[in-house]
Amino acid sequence: MIWPWKANIKNKTPMSNAEKIINEIDIFLEKSMLKTSTITGEEFISFIEGKWEEADAEKYDIYQAYIISSRMINEYIREKDFENMMRWLEITDRHSAAQKNASYIRNYYAGECCLECDNEEKALEYFNLCYAENQEYIFSRAPFCYEFFNKHLDHPRNLPDQNESDDDYFELSIELKHWQTFFQKEDPEFYYELLDEEDDYMDEPTPAQENGLHYLQENQEVVLEKILAELLKQYPGLQKNYNYSEEDKTDFMPDLKDIQGFAHLLSPTYFYVTSVVKDHYPYIGLGFSCSWDSEHGLGIMIHKDRIIEIGSAATAFDSWAAEKDLNSINS
Template sequence: MSNAEKIINDIDLFLDKSMLKTSKITPEELINFIEEKWNEADDEKYSIYQAYIINSRMVNEYIRAKDFENMMRWLDRLDLHSASQKDESYITNYYKGECCLECGNEEKALDYFNLSYDENQEYIFSRAPFCYEFFNKHLETPRELPDEDEDEYSDPSIELEHWKTFFNQEDEKFYYEIFDEDDEYVDEPTEEQQNGLDYLKDNQTVILENILNTLLVSYPDLQKKYSYSEKDKPDFMPDLQNIKGFADLLSPTYFYVTSVIKEDYPYIGFGFSCSWDSEHGLGVMTYKDRIIEIGGAEIAFDTWTAEKDSQT
């Protein structure tokens, strides 16, 4: 009987622990744990998709460590996985070239880029600028590349000092996206949407407290739903007495200003990463300082929820 699924789940859980805000796991400890567990698992791991994700993570860990030999060893392991067979060879060769370039081996990167280019001359120029700029210098007839800042765009951000302090994210920016009536992203808010952004900034403390107090009420039910073991519960879903405990369990990700308007103010959704569900996160839909619904990350941009409430 295969042991791969259990071991991959163990690795996945350890990875989740390493990404917690309270984690003390070092990169070296992470690498050593995965190396050891990976070798314990039988070859069935090469048919488990999560193992493919873990394998890619190890490639990145060794890139960060500038350890070319081990990075290549894990790239070779990627080739063994069933998921890698779905990609065209020019995509695989480009990816290997990008990894080699990031790891500091320009000669090997150029070899892989040439293999990719020989099969598909356009693909590399649709990927990361640092890769195609490097490769272009080695072409016999270099291409004319677009200006570096030509298509550069960044979502707008809002200053929320209380949120920064509460979540201990002093250097972070809180980005938001604006939806039009077709749920398409737009660059500029309407007058009503700007009212909502101004309201958020002026009332940031009470809005955050309302979100967290509402979450605190449903938190015991969430603990039952996720049912972490007594060993893992203190890391992922510890018992909380007040909202301060959420500072270590949540991090704001993106805000969404919807096109659903009520009395000149929009409904605004808030997305959070959360310790207990790294895949789905946490989403909150609000109207001014009122909490409409809390659920998975999709709630933060669920205009149907906003529309339904706006009609009451």
């Protein structure tokens, strides 16, 4: 006789390990991108290859696993390792997220990867498969791909000159040498956008926006110190909110004694000079990548050297924090 409870154990489906292992890989990926990371390319590849093999087949239904497999393709492209790149292309194609794409999209992507890995013959094979199913798709993608493919057509198309553009775009930048030194940045240029009343981009600054940029440049050391001093006050609360384990806390959100510790945890990304003005100076949003939140980043809204709001990256480019502060002053 088989007791019922024993039959249940026998027929029970083993618990999947995929979610746990993919999460481990994800944490490792984030650690590898930290400013303080000493993980080598060889260690990076070895860790993910090993962990990937440990995970069961349910990994092909976890979207983050799809991101990881794409990352491995790029790693092997960087190494110009065609065989392993192709192996990971096949792995990626097994994922449920990849299967949602039409075959011509998957063939184009494979062709682009092959071309980046310097295998023109295989790239052309995939591009031909893409073209046979959709003749327009490849010409809407990367110029280096469709220019290569076009040379192999019996009737090449007349392609636009890539050097000609009706809408020339120039990135705006401000020189902040003190910030460069603090954040250990290679150059002193920090990029910014000018925002109009609808938060759309502008080409030319208003007089008030010029005032704000000049103030930031002339008072860059004071502004940075006030930003970091306020962040240091809020940091213990942020640590509680993110609640990293003791093991991961050391890497992502270590305890800090002074503002110098932020030099290894933050990197400025983009500044946004808003159209919200008080006393002839605009509110300026400052965006940072941060070790503790790679997805949402860090955003800080300032007015001259006054800290208005600290939050996610959205705080930097959405002028609601500036308007709220202005309204509270005027009310």
